[in-house]
Amino acid sequence: MIRILFVCLGNICRSPMAESVCRDVLAKEGLAEQVVVDSAGTGDWHIGESPHKGTRHILDQHNMSYEGMQARVFAESDWEQFDYVIAMDAKNIADLEQLRSALQNVFVARLMDFVKTPKKHDIPDPYFTGDFNETFELIHEGCTGLIRHIKDKHDL
Ligand code: 4NP
Numbered sequence: 001m002i003r004i005l006f007v008c009l010g011n012i013c014r015s016p017m018a019e020s021v022c023r024d025v026l027a028k029e030g031l032a033e034q035v036v037v038d039s040a041g042t043g044d045w046h047i048g049e050s051p052h053k054g055t056r057h058i059l060d061q062h063n064m065s066y067e068g069m070q071a072r073v074f075a076e077s078d079w080e081q082f083d084y085v086i087a088m089d090a091k092n093i094a095d096l097e098q099l100r101s102a103l104q105n106v107f108v109a110r111l112m113d114f115v116k117t118p119k120k121h122d123i124p125d126p127y128f129t130g131d132f133n134e135t136f137e138l139i140h141e142g143c144t145g146l147i148r149h150i151k152d153k154h155d156l
Pocket residue numbers: 008009010011012013014015041045125126127
């Protein structure tokens with residue numbers, strides 16, 4: 001089983017969107033049983049909340065599920081629970097690096113690192129930009145690239 005954790009700041013806009021989009025990509029590739037997906041935030045303001053209404057709206061438009069998702073904070077134990085920790089932007093990476101000890105050699109990258117010629121390296125935060133469409137398009141591209149990478153790497 002391969003385990004992916006998406007990380008953003010609040011865990012209500014981008015990382016739950018990535019979690020849902022990634023599950024959809026995996027289901028379409030017939031890989032739902034081989035890869036587990038979750039998400040978390042580095043900040044604790046929204047613990048227990050459902051995804052933001054802008055994220056829910058765009059996922060509804062694409063028939064992608066966010067059922068049961070509740071915001072949570074990244075935990076120390078996540079370093080043991082996941083094989084891939086995938087951040088939305090450089091600030092998330094910096095925050096994660098603060099939480100990581102030298103012993104925790106989990107693969108950490110930005111989602112757009114999996115896109116060959118990305119329009120942007122950081123996924124803009126729609127909590128501030130209000131543009132959930134742009135974020136969705138980038139996340140979809142990123143998740144497609146990430147799953148392509150995982151398929152190659154793990155011979156799936
Ligand atoms: P996210 O967006 O990191 O994509 O979930 C944010 C949501 C909430 C806040 C910041 C970013 N906030 O400051 O409350």
